Amino acid sequence: MENNTSMSLLDHQKALIVNQLTQTKELLNQLQFGVDVTSTTVKLLLPRILSSFKSSLSMLSGINSEAGFQVTGLSPSSVIRSPRSNSNLNGNPSKKRKTLPSWTEQVRACERSGLEEPVYDGYSWRKYGHKDIYGANHPRGYYRCTHKNSQGCLATKQVQRTDTDTSIFSVMYLGRHTCIQASHLQPGQPQKKLEQLDKKQKRKSQETLIDFQTGGHVNTKDFNTTQAVLRSPSFSCPSASIPIPCQEKESNTNIFSSQLTPDNHFMSSPLSSPSTSGSNSIFSPYRVNNIEGGHDLQTSDYDLCEFESALPLALDSSDLYLDWDWDSFDGFCF
DNA sequence: CGTATTTGACCTCC
């Protein structure tokens, strides 16, 4: 039983990685051959590409351990459910979506007071419930995909602050996105979304209103790896003049700005909308799965650096030049 | 006025 489980899990992981990389390749093709390679589009795509690679690399690292996707936070239970063992949020299993894959992420938010909202992860979510959880200090928010009705997308997520660190959200994703969210590829929509979010945040947290354009604090941890690759002010320091320390790099926190779904759908981060006036940093999601001392994170980072150095990006303030050789990629880290 | 959020009630599972 367990052996079969391990085998199927491994196969599943491999399949995820392949799909993830395939999707990444498609994104790169969009950059390479896309007609509309505007700077905004590029800025949207690149973080997704990087995130996709990071997720893939993380999974590869995780495969080495019996625990599976430890690095990405994608627990084995997300693939094969085990009753009562699927302790995602406070150890309580989902009671209704048992057939849907689930996984948990822990995401740090750059806090503003009174914020109880989920991290913007690139998808549009609509809150449909809010519940005080027995034994938990903080209520749990229930979100479903905005496109549930229009496209029948069944993806949901549950967001809850952790008891130990209120700046960290535990986000449990249920189901994968079957919707096509134009915001992922079209520059205008996420920007609009983020602008709305920003306005909302400003409304809600007046006493701690921090204007990013005037040097407010931004949690930049999740920018690190992106910056390492992009090395371009137009990417790492968006036009909105968000004060991002481009040279700064923390070594012991693994940062992934995207979220990987079990079906290789990854979720781009708000980082992908650099033209937004700082709202993309209201929440700065990054994985904190290594809170207690991470697993394989150094390896993952190392591999990522290898990838980054192999990625022949030449950027200037407005254009992206991609000369990606997939034959080279074939030999990369595998 | 359309859309998103809030929140109490209801449903499901254990």
Added chain:
DNA sequence: GGAGGTCAAATACG
């Protein structure tokens, strides 16, 4: 029966 999850009416907001 209790806890978690979802629904849907009421409300808020742009």
